[in-house]
Amino acid sequence: MIDLYYAPTPNGHKIALFLEEAELAYRLIRVDISKGEQFRPEFLEVSPNNKIPAIVDHVPADGGAPLSLFESGAILLYLAEKTGKLLSLEPRARHTTLQWLFWQVGGLGPMLGQNHHFNHFAPQPVPYAIERFQVETQRLYNVLNKRLETSPWMGGEEYSIADIACWPWVNSHVRQRIDLENFPAVKNWFERIRTRPATVKALQKAQAG
Secondary structure (H helix, E strand, O other): OEEEEEOOOHHHHHHHHHHHHHOOOEEEEEOOHHHOHHHOHHHHOOOOOOOOOEEEEOOOOOOOOOEEEEOHHHHHHHHHHHHOOOOOOOHHHHHHHHHHHHHHHHHHHHHHHHHHHHHHHOOOOOHHHHHHHHHHHHHHHHHHHHHHHHOOEOOEOOOOHHHHHHHHHHOOOOOOOOOHHHOHHHHHHHHHHHOOHHHHHHHHHHHOO
């Protein structure tokens, strides 16, 4: 059993998507970040950076004591290696997948997160910041579109943790003022993932009480 410390954010959705795809047993432990629950001492023991997601694997691969992990990219890599799923063992395909996973963690997520903040949450409009992160969002969608024009999935021929990492951020494209009609390869990829049974299940659980 895996405990998933979760909030319905793009980073939170990533891990739920993987767990549903891999058909792993897990328990959702909701962390209400609007109430500051991410700062509770018991949560900080699992996630010292006071961010979701985080997991506790009660049956880790090494057979030892329960293992806690934070940072969504690290969790995806751990779960892929534990299960042997959604990350190729072939070296070239594996490294292609990992580079796109790290691209999401280092670029797509942080930049789109800033887009969300300055468009929807900043206490007063900051035109320079809104423009800066909108331009960078457009650039990143162009990078994503070019990749998906030449490959069915981010990592190559197979659906992988790179796709799982990127999709929840693209799922918020309307909030980012992005029209997917301008990125046809991204739109095709987005719809193929949106209709996967595991994606449907993960989002249904996110919407539950």
